Amino acid sequence: MLETVFLIVFAMIGLSLLLNLWRLVVGPSVPDRILALDTMYINTIALIILYGMSMGTGLYFEAALLIAMLGFVSTVAVCKYLLRGDIIE
Amino acid sequence: MYSEWIVSILLLIGGAFILIGSIGLIKMPDFFMRLHGPTKATTLGMAGVLIAAMVFFSSTQNGISVKELLITIFLLITAPISGYMLIKSAIHHKLKAKKGTKGLDNVEDD
Numbered sequence: 001m002l003e004t005v006f007l008i009v010f011a012m013i014g015l016s017l018l019l020n021l022w023r024l025v026v027g028p029s030v031p032d033r034i035l036a037l038d039t040m041y042i043n044t045i046a047l048i049i050l051y052g053m054s055m056g057t058g059l060y061f062e063a064a065l066l067i068a069m070l071g072f073v074s075t076v077a078v079c080k081y082l083l084r085g086d087i088i089e
Numbered sequence: 090m091y092s093e094w095i096v097s098i099l100l101l102i103g104g105a106f107i108l109i110g111s112i113g114l115i116k117m118p119d120f121f122m123r124l125h126g127p128t129k130a131t132t133l134g135m136a137g138v139l140i141a142a143m144v145f146f147s148s149t150q151n152g153i154s155v156k157e158l159l160i161t162i163f164l165l166i167t168a169p170i171s172g173y174m175l176i177k178s179a180i181h182h183k184l185k186a187k188k189g190t191k192g193l194d195n196v197e198d199d
Contacts, residue, residue, distance in 0.1 A: 005097040009138075012104035016111030023114050023123075031179045032120055038171055039114060039127040045160065046107060046138045050100075053145050061156060068160050072167040079174035083181050 006054045013050065017043050034078050041071035092148035096141045103137025106130050119187045120179050128172040136161050 052060035113126025
């Protein structure tokens, strides 16, 4: 039963990554694209955790934690660059 | 045996919320509405998936695994901050809101 659920949730997260990619390509303004990238890294964390669960190993946890921290920092850095024209003043 | 059911239900709820967040990112008419999907629904879906991972690793490996709570708490803390920065940059760029949006007069220029 758990293998079927893994497949269904893989399909759900893959579909939402495709929708985010659509917004990233189409998005009419720059904040739209930043928002799409932000959502994409959050979905990638879910995908990596799910892959680790389906392989039965907790080895991918550190990669997910690193993506979470670096993704947050990059979102804030790009927003700061848009706001002030500079990241560290 | 029970843990398999709990993991399945939590995973399905989490995946559904992540999908709903991305559909909201596609379908909403302007940026200020589009911000709602990823910052609320996707964060809740991530919490569901990570709690499912916590239950799964606690039941398959020996000992209780609580390290997935780290990512959950980190995401729950940082999602409002990135949403705030995004809305500040959207106001700075003077993005158009949909007609009929209330409270636009309260927006200050920075």
